[in-house]
Amino acid sequence: MSLRYALxxxxxxxxxxxxxxxxxxxxxxxxxxxxxxxxxxxxxxxMESAGLIEGEEIPWGPRGRxxxxxxxxxxxxxxxxxxxxxxxxxxxxxxxxxxxxxxxxADPKSAxxxxxxxxxxxxxxxxxxxxxxxxxxxxxxxxxxxxLENTPPQAREATIAxxxxxxxxxxxxxxxxxxxxxxxxxxxxRLGQCPLPT
Numbered sequence: 001m002s003l004r005y006a007l008x009x010x011x012x013x014x015x016x017x018x019x020x021x022x023x024x025x026x027x028x029x030x031x032x033x034x035x036x037x038x039x040x041x042x043x044x045x046x047m048e049s050a051g052l053i054e055g056e057e058i059p060w061g062p063r064g065r066x067x068x069x070x071x072x073x074x075x076x077x078x079x080x081x082x083x084x085x086x087x088x089x090x091x092x093x094x095x096x097x098x099x100x101x102x103x104x105x106a107d108p109k110s111a112x113x114x115x116x117x118x119x120x121x122x123x124x125x126x127x128x129x130x131x132x133x134x135x136x137x138x139x140x141x142x143x144x145x146x147x148l149e150n151t152p153p154q155a156r157e158a159t160i161a162x163x164x165x166x167x168x169x170x171x172x173x174x175x176x177x178x179x180x181x182x183x184x185x186x187x188x189x190r191l192g193q194c195p196l197p198t
Contacts, residue, residue: 006033008079013147015070111188118181126174133167
């Protein structure tokens with residue numbers, strides 16, 4: 001159900017088409033909730049059927065038309081209810097840590113490559129999230145700018161603070177994963193293990 005609330009969160013900023021939502025999803029919300037457009041469009045239809053959003057046809061290009069969605073009062077109430085409800089944690093699926101638990105089956109070269117790739121991946125994420133956190137701090141984020149335009153002045157500081165706080169948490173996660181993988185490299189070097197027989 002979090003996809004629904006991620007979409008509602010974006011629509012609290014301004015009306016958007018499915019295409020706009022997909023773009024914004026990829027550049028912001030996707031950092032904490034991944035969903036391809038093949039999931040976004042069906043969910044928009046379900047949300048419209050539930051009365052949480054309303055869609056209208058708008059001109060798109062010289063002769064085309066697109067459906068633009070805006071959040072309804074019922075959608076705002078549902079979003080606020082979700083925000084105030086206790087968190088429901090999902091069971092974790094973590095292929096990297098699953099693989100690490102069985103690295104005695106890998107040769108040392110492959111094990112080292114696994115940890116190096118893990119470091120490289122999380123270093124790239126960290127850079128992306130550091131840039132996003134900086135854009136929030138200096139208010140150069142286009143999405144944040146539009147959100148602040150529609151936010152009462154007394155709530156703007158909290159809006160910025162919670163967004164930055166979220167990215168600080170994501171940055172801390174990447175740093176923990178980088179450090180974990182560096183220790184993994186040390187472990188492979190210390191053990192110098194041979195693969196188990198096939």
